Amino acid sequence: MAATAEKKVQVFDTEDEVAVSLAKYIAHLSEKFCKQRGAFSVVLSGGSLIETLRKLVEPPYIGSVDWSKWHVFWLDERVVPKTHKDSNYKLAYDGLLSKVPILPGNVYAINDALSAEGAADDYETRLKRLVGNTNVLAVSASGFPKFDLMLLGMGPDGHVASLFPGHHLLRENKRWVTFIKDSPKPPPVRITFTFPVINSSAYIALVVTGAPQAKAVQRALGKGQNSDKLPVQMVSPEGELTWFLDRDAASGRDKRMFRWVSKCCLCV
Numbered sequence: 001m002a003a004t005a006e007k008k009v010q011v012f013d014t015e016d017e018v019a020v021s022l023a024k025y026i027a028h029l030s031e032k033f034c035k036q037r038g039a040f041s042v043v044l045s046g047g048s049l050i051e052t053l054r055k056l057v058e059p060p061y062i063g064s065v066d067w068s069k070w071h072v073f074w075l076d077e078r079v080v081p082k083t084h085k086d087s088n089y090k091l092a093y094d095g096l097l098s099k100v101p102i103l104p105g106n107v108y109a110i111n112d113a114l115s116a117e118g119a120a121d122d123y124e125t126r127l128k129r130l131v132g133n134t135n136v137l138a139v140s141a142s143g144f145p146k147f148d149l150m151l152l153g154m155g156p157d158g159h160v161a162s163l164f165p166g167h168h169l170l171r172e173n174k175r176w177v178t179f180i181k182d183s184p185k186p187p188p189v190r191i192t193f194t195f196p197v198i199n200s201s202a203y204i205a206l207v208v209t210g211a212p213q214a215k216a217v218q219r220a221l222g223k224g225q226n227s228d229k230l231p232v233q234m235v236s237p238e239g240e241l242t243w244f245l246d247r248d249a250a251s252g253r254d255k256r257m258f259r260w261v262s263k264c265c266l267c268v
């Protein structure tokens with residue numbers, strides 16, 4: 001039986017406070033894994049997450065984090081050139097990678113010259129080469145890659161990565177990386193990690209800010225029973241899951257949920 005994930009929920013008054021706490025959390029894990037294994041594998045999402053990482057490129061972290069040991073991957077990527085405005089690589093480069101001394105060879109962007117199918121196959125092949133024969137990527141008991149930290153955003157519909165409600169990709173349980181050509185969130189063509197890979201992660205931070213996400217947060221953290229799970233409700237890592245919420249995202253209509261969540265954050 002899969003280990004039950006330890007779930008922590010932290011609610012902050014503002015997005016800025018989320019950013020401060022998230023930077024501290026990431027710097028702590030970076031130090032932990034760099035000491036333990038001499039490497040730190042971090043997986044990025046797109047969207048507003050990258051902006052919320054801004055405190056990492058400020059003192060003290062800009063000088064204290066051992067960036068040379070970081071290996072950076074993407075949970076999902078749009079199948080566009082890396083210079084395109086829709087590229088998650090470009091978003092991360094502009095907001096983070098261009099500001100810190102991560103080694104270029106340790107940044108694993110997709111091959112943007114390939115089709116969706118080809119880019120997914122290529123990314124999966126490259127990951128398989130990294131598992132086991134280097135200290136970059138551990139492997140979980142189920143044989144899937146075990147990343148140290150995944151940084152997830154969540155859409156208003158409860159999607160994570162490019163895994164959307166009701167999509168057949170939610171049931172993909174063999175492939176590490178797959179592709180979608182009908183993403184309801186533009187652009188339509190993307191590659192994405194699958195849930196077996198997401199849930200093999202040692203640590204997951206679910207970073208959700210803003211009122212548009214409140215309904216999906218309420219459904220994910222509330223006590224109601226829903227037959228069809230949102231993708232975000234399928235995030236249940238073998239390791240530790242921590243929600244980083246601002247008050248707007250945690251302001252679901254159900255005040256009991258909010259009280260429950262705020263009580264939860266006291267237990268953190």
Ligand SMILES: O=C(O)[C@H](O)[C@@H](O)[C@H](O)[C@H](O)COP(=O)(O)O
Pocket residue numbers: 045046047048049076077078088152153154155156159160161162185
């Ligand atoms: O490529 C993408 O679009 C992202 O990986 C996606 O999964 C994102 O994390 C959510 O859509 C939340 O985006 P926002 O934080 O901008 O709402």
